[in-house]
Amino acid sequence: MIIDILLLFAGFVALIFGANSLVDAASSVAVKLGIPNIVIGLTIVAFGTSAPELVVNLFAAISGSTEMVLGNVLGSNIFNILGILGISAIIYPLTVKTSTTWLEIPLSLLAAICVLIIGADMFLDGATTNAITRSEGIVLLLFFTIFLVYNLTVAKAGGEEEEMETKSYTTGKAILFILLGLAGLILGGRLIVDSAVSIAEVIGLSERVIGLTVVSIGTSLPELATSIIAVRKKNVDIAIGNVVGSNIFNIFLILGISTTVAPLQLNDGAFFDIFVNIAAGLLLFIFIFTGKGRKLERWEGIFLLGLYIAYVTYLVTA
Template structure:
């Protein structure tokens, strides 16, 4: 019970830290003359993936490598199937053409890239599957291409650059940055330590804990942002926020994690990777036929996610 309570505290502190870090860093960057477009596409966008990044860094350093891949894949599945599913049930989602034909295919390409990187046995006749440091560097290079693409779109007025930025004094901005960093570090350590302990006590693998409890907790910022956007009728932002987060999770979070510690891929993870690709294909198919995600399609997403998680828990 104590470990579970500490895990919940870790999630609260982590999300709070990410929020304060984004507010403080955005305000400081604005005062230093950085354009709002750049701030929105870097600090704000990276902020939504900060929880996954910090948790994965701790997991990689502690050599809890099964949790590293599980958190990334689990977060992406939760983003598409649960968050977009719930948002579509609230209100059918309109999707911009650039999101449907450029960003969703890019997120699908990222998911396929993980499948390629995680199959050394079949592609290179290796003795085991793992994602190496050099492959992590390649993922970070893909991230730089995505950032440049977003910057070009934003300069042309064709991309959302995030919510209205806060402007604080230098002192308050700096305090928020320090508070945010402290919250991320403390929350991330609490989550990893107690998630591993819970996995051992319940006989669950680190992979399953990463795919379920940890991934849901680290995706709370995306859930809050997307639901709030739908309730304000900014339905296109909900889809863009989720797709952008999925791209950051693979290119940034997985890339940084594998640079710290190469990630072995066990056979069970291959199924998770394939389901992640299936979710991307369904999202592309549903939005491509009319630039909309309808209620019944959202309901199907939620059912798929509930079924997948139930199967994981049953097998564990």
């Protein structure tokens, strides 16, 4: 048990190191190739922060731990809204831009509802089982492509070149760090899946619960760190944009790729988590559009964080 916990921790360290190394090296290469910062931010950096969830899910899908696949995606999204935005709003009230309010927040809610629709086969189609099939995974990837192209088009049309700090590596050093980053992601993902499954067996929790709690929080650490740093610097729109964008990536890209690799069978417990994910997105939508100034106030952050603690407590004790 202790060895599994240490391996799980080592897996998270390797995973985050790998993602950071990959982003830094790839961004350095992109700058040398003359790629605009906004494109780097919306592609390389965004993919990098989602890499932990993606790698863990791929290993889980390949090894047949399908409950962990959906649990990691839903758990990350729930933690992003209730946990990360809750903590961020407690530190400093969050104000969002019109573009984030009117596009990304509703779209993240739509993505959450989309999971319910494609998974409720018994209710909608009269099927014998509920599943997210390979063809539905491909549809999610098509939605992601539309979202990414739209974001790039809007960003380039805006004509504003955002400032972004990037590392300056020689070509040889960049290739080395890209390889180290990939190695860290692969090693970390393998360690996390294997040790999490072992821990679940020892303490009697399902892979779904482990995926919803320990694994999802661990893979969301890059988003947590980014949001806290941003809000401490009063860059509050970055904090909320980072979280909402990550939620869209998690469903359209990561769940899309995972189910394309291995279709998922959904049990009854999964629908409780799907509804919690929808409720979290709806709650964020309501909080932003009520009151004045499109703000997430401190008391709302406390409320969100309290809900997350209650949700995790229920999962562990139920």
